[in-house]
Amino acid sequence: MSQWLQGTVLEHKLWHPTLFSLRIETPAFDFKPGQFVRLGVMQNNTLVHRAYSIVNPAGTNYIECFITAVTEGEVSPLIRDLAVGDHIQVSQPAAGFFTLEGISNADSLWMMGTGTGLGPYLSMLSSAEVWQRFKRVVLVHAVRHHQDLAYQDTMAALTDKYGERFIYQPVVSREDLPNALRGRIPALITNGTLEKQVGISIDKNAQIMLCGNPAMILDTRTLLAERGLALNMRRKPGHVTIEQYWQQ
Numbered sequence: 666m667s668q669w670l671q672g673t674v675l676e677h678k679l680w681h682p683t684l685f686s687l688r689i690e691t692p693a694f695d696f697k698p699g700q701f702v703r704l705g706v707m708q709n710n711t712l713v714h715r716a717y718s719i720v721n722p723a724g725t726n727y728i729e730c731f732i733t734a735v736t737e738g739e740v741s742p743l744i745r746d747l748a749v750g751d752h753i754q755v756s757q758p759a760a761g762f763f764t765l766e767g768i769s770n771a772d773s774l775w776m777m778g779t780g781t782g783l784g785p786y787l788s789m790l791s792s793a794e795v796w797q798r799f800k801r802v803v804l805v806h807a808v809r810h811h812q813d814l815a816y817q818d819t820m821a822a823l824t825d826k827y828g829e830r831f832i833y834q835p836v837v838s839r840e841d842l843p844n845a846l847r848g849r850i851p852a853l854i855t856n857g858t859l860e861k862q863v864g865i866s867i868d869k870n871a872q873i874m875l876c877g878n879p880a881m882i883l884d885t886r887t888l889l890a891e892r893g894l895a896l897n898m899r900r901k902p903g904h905v906t907i908e909q910y911w912q913q
């Protein structure tokens with residue numbers, strides 16, 4: 666059964682007014698990279714809460730989440746407005762199946778995420794497992810504007826550490842940016858631009874993870890199905906694993 670731990674905000678990083686990361690001190694707890702917790706705050710004497718992926722590695726005495734404050738959203742703006750030292754509730758245990766556990770070994774692992782759908786990949790990338798099981802890891806982060814490309818220091822550190830085994834490919838839809846592709850992930854797969862830029866094919870030698878915006882997930886998994894790349898099911902291994910952040 667789900668329980669609540671009281672956490673304390675340790676760090677609050679505002680990337681821009683509607684995008685932030687929160688580091689929360691909690692007693693240590695187990696989770697698998699890719700899982701999520703629910704974060705809760707009190708509003709009118711009621712605990713209101715939402716699911717957020719864990720960004721940090723396992724084994725720390727804090728958790729970090731990367732969050733969009735949705736304009737008109739009920740809970741995310743309340744979390745954005747917390748300050749260092751404030752209390753926040755963190756659900757236990759961590760939940761979810763968007764982990765490396767159900768994914769077969771492959772030559773390449775593609776991690777494709779929109780916006781804050783980057784978060785779970787950061788936790789996986791800091792684990793040894795991903796580097797033991799896949800020769801190359803391609804992280805495709807799709808956003809609207811350059812200000813949304815958070816965690817650039819982490820990208821640089823991963824590139825330094827893993828060299829050619831790690832490929833970071835930003836995709837920006839609303840402006841041209843050096844080193845980024847312009848557009849949306851499904852269109853860049855359809856016209857071949859993404860694979861050409863990265864230099865790796867999306868085929869049966871790959872595993873593909875999709876996280877974030879439901880439209881991106883639906884369009885991409887439809888395209889991948891046309892290439893014979895089906896969803897990973899518990900009893901029937903495939904090539905595609907998804908985590909959808911909201912309903913379309």
Ligand SMILES: Cc1cc2nc3c(=O)[nH]c(=O)nc-3n(C[C@H](O)[C@H](O)[C@H](O)COP(=O)(O)OP(=O)(O)OC[C@H]3O[C@@H](n4cnc5c(N)ncnc54)[C@H](O)[C@@H]3O)c2cc1C
Binds near residue numbers: 701737741781
């Ligand atoms: C398993 C899981 C993990 C999640 N992890 C994260 C995470 O790590 N970071 C994160 O920012 N969100 C994440 N979400 C979404 C999060 O749980 C909330 O739905 C979101 O913060 C909006 O809550 P709200 O109460 O402010 O908005 P609500 O009042 O509940 O309104 C919901 C509406 O907000 C929009 N919306 C929801 N999430 C987003 C988003 N991320 N970006 C843009 N629009 C959105 C959708 O249109 C949705 O219908 C996750 C959701 C799930 C199911």
